[in-house]
Amino acid sequence: MQVKIGIFLCDCGGSLRNIDFPKIRGNLEKLEGVAFVDISHNLCLEEGGKALASRILSEDINRVVIAACSPELCEHNFMRLLESLRLNPNFLSIANIREQCSWAHKEDVTGKALELLRMAINKARLLQPLERKEVPVNQEVLVVGGGFSGMESTLELSQLGLRATLVEKGSALGGKLSELEGFYGLGASPKEMLGSMTRAIEEGKNIEVLTSAEVTRVEGEVGNFTVRIRRGGEEFPRSFGAIIFATGYRAGILPRDFELRPSVNIISQRNLIEILQAPEKLERKPETIGFILDVSDESSRLATLLVLNNALAVKEKWGSEAYVFCRNLKVDSDGAEKLYREARATGIAFLKFEKKPQISEEDGRVKVEAKDVLLGEEISLSCDILVVEEKGLPPEGTEALSSILNIGLDSQGFYQNENVYLYPVDSGRKGIFLVGACRGDLDISRASMDVASAVMGVCELLASGKAIVEAEKVRVDPDKCRACLTCIRVCPHGAIRLVRVNTEKEVAQIYDLACEGCGICAAICPAKAIDFEGYTDEQILAEVEAIGE
């Protein structure tokens, strides 16, 4: 098919005054394969669009080059327009002559605009059509981890009519909910919450719960994962369209941070909760209790909330004097500020240190010596019990699972999200979501938010039972592929696999639905077997070539 290019120059309502449009038209008209060059004032408005459409149809062009504003703003609309004209939307090439040309420079930039257009034209000549196709997706969802986040995810999915299978390692649901003494701001105690959530899950539709079960293998891609689940010495495969990981965290105290060992008087938050729940074990009520945070580095929100809750609990139950030693209290989680004020109001003292406090044990008591930087005084407190901070650590097995999933871990050993700002609950592998504490330090209100966005993400992918993909946008040439596995090893989205094309040859194949179109594979393939339509080597170099022509 001979390339026939139609060029539309938009002067943005006559506002791009440092560009000489007629001169550009004169220059481009002569180029080979260019059918016409139109100057328009408002391609983005209805009449502009109509004019564009009628020109495309009347001139029967097959490549459209538009010089206008940023493609971020206009590309999508023009593509839809092309599609409505039965022209492949990939036959569009845009030169950004507004933000990156006219607006960016004071002087006459006709030369630069011309070059930007030449780049776009060079690319347009090489564009190939991309077909869209529908692929079916499995609508069942796997939720891993039966703590708060996992239960919440399961419930929300079932409410939206998606079938959810909840897999929990332990023998019962609940996770940390069954261990915590209180969680401020939820309007209910963790126990009550657990009770009502468990009931809802039991009564819920489309829910299957597998306790004492573990995920051992995950294969396949979004819409079609095959997961092996081990339960009671038996392993079986199941198919899911998406997976939500809510494996939570493991609480650990780090004795080496304190250079002393936990003892009868130096206890963890967990020990304190146990005592609070079974006070009969206590010989006598402790009169003075110290809490300490931020010893090694700044503490997490989770640890801070736990300390505030527990300090309030000892005050309420035993009427003990409570002191909290901290560096910087993290009160940016939901309700934490209010909790802190309440603690202050009930007489809990907060002492702010900068230099690590000295902790020593003598005569069955614990002495904490610190310099309070606000009072500017050395403080020495002798307490019955010192409760040390707890850190949220990744649960056991995270590392193993991360390698099964091909999902990276962050420096703390938690699951590494895809861009944490843009896609907080995405794992990098489409269809696998990470929610709650398994992706780092989160309090319960943030976990709820995570669950909401993950469930929304699952719905987007699966709700219609099918997905539309641009077929072979990124494509491996099976003749050139040497099956070196490089692309499979580097794909950040786990979207490439090895397939057997005939009895003797295996080649890499990109799974369109899982591919996020980054092109890392195309840039690294040592056999140059991968190309990326719209960004092929040829197309990129054609753009480079136009510079300074």
Next chain:
Amino acid sequence: MAIPFREVLNSGKFVITGEVGPPKGTNLEKMIHHIDLLKERVDALNVTDNQSSVMRFPSLGTCLLIKEHGGEPVFQMTCRDRNRLALQADLLFAYARGIRNVLCLTGDSITVGDHKEAKAVFDLDSVQLLHTVHTLESGWDIAGNELDGAVEFCVGACVTPDADPIEPQLIKFEKKVQAGIQFCQTQAIYDLDNFRKFMEYARKLDKNTKILAGIVLLVGARMARFMNESVPGIYVPEELIDELASAPKGKGLEKGIEIAGRLIRQIKEQAICDGVHIMAIGREELVPEILAAAGL
């Protein structure tokens, strides 16, 4: 004349051996001074073989020199620089010239030395070299040809009791014992607790092989830390480093001599093993002081 080393080993006395390192060049004055200084005070003198893969005056030549001066040499032989022909030939020569003790070693890697681009030979390994010595003793070379005149050596090998991990090292030690060795020198020992554990194992394996604990003189805390960091198979316990560090400025060496002496005394008094092999590495003139510090 010195008493043959084999007799010393079998006499049941606490054995003390020393070491001389040949010079780079033909000026042998200093080394001869060391030989004269030590030959009466130790039961035998090891001669290193291109130690640390640095080209030097040969071990074999130095052994002859020791003999001329009335000492008892131990010919160290590494597998790094000679193939099986050269190794066997040197053994024949050594025996013919009255050298009766040979220590079979693998040898350091070429890359740690001063001829980094040389071809590392390792045609045989240390265990195979031990077998080779015994084959020559039986009147045959290892290709199966009969010799006109055989050899007879008192054969030794090396072991690293602080190797990490230790198990593969112990298996190799076992193979060396099975290959038939009269004595075994260890890498430098500082941690006597660990060494006792090793000795327990070694005695269980074989009662007859004499074990000589390696003693390397520490000249200061820095050297000790360096050895922990960089020298494989050597572990200097923290207490010893602290002790060295506590020595007043300029007295580190004295402290080192004191420590070496103390280690020797403890090994002897507690009869942990059969003797010691003192490696003063370039400070051979201090060996008498170390022995004095050990009460010997």
Next chain:
Amino acid sequence: MGGNNKIVAFCCENSACAAADRAGKIRLYYPDNVRVIRVPCAGRVDVLHILKAFEKGADGVLVMGCQEEACRHLTGNTRARERVKYAEILLKESGIDGERVRMVNLAPEMAHKFAQEVSEMTERLKGLGPTPIKNGGPQR
């Protein structure tokens, strides 16, 4: 290629392209010798793209991707960084100053950084002078 300091900027559409747009929108007026080539991720940029840009007469190349640890495609920007380093080595081997290529990490909001990097590269290129490969050099 006219002028002596043509810069090819391979820009990630998730960050650098937006930063460039914003720089225009708020009128930061940076040198007009830069040509942005939009890529889906800095990780799409191949060492060969960089080398060939010089062959075709570019005086400098910028590879602009997302902020560290905030890549839309997780590892694209770190790979781009490594490739730019590699390109530097390859260019040096060919006798071309390694300073002519540079990796830049920025967020979509960082219009100033975009403009500043373009200006800095322009200044650097003025100092270095044109590449010795004018007019594309001999082609195959």
Next chain:
Amino acid sequence: MIVAERKPLEEIKEMIAGYKRILIVGCGTCVTICWAGGEKEVGILSSQLRLAFGKDGNELLTSEVTIERQCEREMVEELRDKVQEVEAILSLGCGAGVQTIAEVFEETPVYPALNTKFVGMPEREGVWVETCRACGDCLLGETGGICPVVRCAKGLLNGPCGGTKRGKCEVDPEKDCAWTLIYRRLEKQGRLDLMRKYYPPRNFQAVTRPGKVEALQA
């Protein structure tokens, strides 16, 4: 597979100095897989050379082609037309590839752009390690599938030297001590008796150089 590494450009430049038209040939097998001589590397070298020559004001016409296997005469034959247009050939194949091309086109000088390093396998993305010395006398069955001949810096057969440090090699603390690996593997398999066995000196003439293998079946 065979693992190779690109020579420094300086060396390649010196080899081809004086030529104006060269053919740069990649190989689609081992060296593509180890990122040394595939189509992409051909492109990089070609581009580098054009830049380097262009900088010096010298003319260099390069044509690029990557064939399936440079070590097969029939496949190398495909280059004939292209070879006729050039003065010299720069091969990004292993040593076998370079020699096959040289044999097929006897009148055209062939230069190696790679240093052939070893037979090995990928350790991780972009890193390859030597695992086979092609010694012609395989003993992997007795060493838990880990080759002491090549993975021990000294090629020892009867256990580790005294240089093991935390399971690493004395020569390079980045590399594992082969004998520590062998010990662990055999321990896992309950076959430590194999490590206690004495291995006599090796037959280093198992392959007389140059090696040759003749298949018995027809």
